Amino acid sequence: MSQPAQPTPTPPASPLPDAVHRLVEVPGGRIHLVEQGTGPLVLMVHGFPESWYSWRHQLPALAAAGYRAVAIDVRGYGRSSKPREIPAYRMLAHVADNVGVLSALGEETAVIVGHDWGSPIAANTALLRPDLFTAVALLSVPYSPRGALRxxxxxxxxxxxxxxxxxxxxxxxxxxxxxxxxxxxxxxxxxxxxxxxxxxxxxxxxxxxxxxxxxxxxxxxxxxxxxxxxxxxxxxxxxxxxxxxxxxxxxxxxxxxxxxxxxxxxxRYRNVDRDWEDLAAWQGAPLTQPALFIGGELDAPTNWMADAIKAFPVTLPGLSASHILEGCGHWVQQERPEEVNRLLLDWLRVLPAPVGAP
Missing domain, CATH: 3.40.50.1820 (Alpha/Beta hydrolase fold, catalytic domain)
Known part of the structure; x- marks a missing residue:
């Protein structure tokens, strides 16, 4: 097992002074991450146009509840690697980054949480590596398997x-x-x-x-x-x-x-057709791990993907709960941090222990 990555100095004027900033090596380069707490790993993946900072309210709450909370800068953002080639941002590369982060932190399994583009990144990470990512929470963008139309x-x-x-x-x-x-x-x-x-x-x-x-x-x-x-x-x-x-x-x-x-x-947007080609073998594949969905009543993706939510019994059979937050827009975990923290923690506390866990 890889040894935990060594911490890098916290940048000046960090908005979370108790957090640890790290640069970890992954096969595709480096990923900058911010972590707080000890315990089971919860890996958080942001969307566009954000950063690890979009999880600033969740990091201390999860840490206080006994979890190792980690929020990454997705490749192309912050201090993470920024390859020049557009295909370097395909979905498979993001999945590989998340696997690399898990290894660099010396962990065997994690719960993964994603918002906006981070939601399909989290979902596909869990879909392709269910042995490593044992549960998945999706915010704003519901799970929708690869379909027939480009x-x-x-x-x-x-x-x-x-x-x-x-x-x-x-x-x-x-x-x-x-x-x-x-x-x-x-x-x-x-x-x-x-x-x-x-x-x-x-x-x-x-x-x-x-x-x-x-x-x-x-x-x-x-x-x-x-x-x-x-x-x-x-x-x-x-x-x-x-x-x-x-x-x-x-x-x-x-x-x-x-x-x-x-x-x-x-x-990331410029790879949607490439992702569709890469994931052809998983067309229509359900995501079977324990899952949680949180969307906003006024969130555009949550609304226009209403059919995906209706399909959850088939596509997300391990779903524990689906919550639509009244009056909330797209930036779910930032607009409603206390409510999202409560829903996440309630869900995390009842998750089954990973196979082989003590």
Missing amino acids: PTEAFTMLGGAEEFYINYFQEPGRAEAEIEPDVRGWLAGFYAGLSGDAKKSPSEADPRSDATSPSGQGALPLFSVPRGGKLSERFPVDPAPSPWLTDADLDFYADEFERTGLTGGLN
Whole structure:
């Protein structure tokens, strides 16, 4: 078994002074992670455009409850490796990173938790390595097995007369040119537009609702781009301050992306068809480990993937519970930290011990 990685110095002005920052070696390079506590390992995987920091409320809560809580910077983010090649961000590479983190920390098994893009990364990690990842919690994005339709074709249909945001993100450099002139402003608009503070009704969070689509084809306004336009054209105008996202929080994210750029995170979107090809052998495969799902009532992915939630009895047979948080938007664990912490801990406490555990 690999020896635990040696801690690196905590960066200046760390928002979690009790946490330990590490750089661990994995086959694809290095992963930066932040950990607190001792006990069974809970590995947390963030989404776009975030960082380990999106789990800042969960790290101390899990540590206090007797868990070794670890939040990573996904490859392409923070101090983790940032390969130049787009295929280096395929799903199989993210799965390998998570396996490498487990080994570098000297652990044999872990519970994995993911939000946004971190949710399918966590789900596929558990799907491909059930021997290592014994339970999985998914936030915002429900589990949906690999289907028959190529993803970019499906997203083209979803966008209708406009361009669905995932298709908009496909061309290297295009979204970067929109974001980089004002990283902080773009992030503020993106975070605000997807939060519960935007006060969207459930129907407005569903891109299949033609009544809310400027294209008349059902695309959620914030998730569709006018032909030749920019995603930021759909951001809220002068959004009110969010109680869950302080100026200091926004500064942290903006500082990270001013330093690293957004290409690493965007490259995840540029691999959706490659993932579909790589995972052909797992088409329709259920995820059988004990599972938990937490979504927001006003969270767009939770709403437009309602059919995936309905399919949980087949696709997620080990599901313990599915929770939809009233009035909550997309940034589930940040908008409702106390509620998410309670649901996670209640679920973790009743998980069966891994096979071979003392």
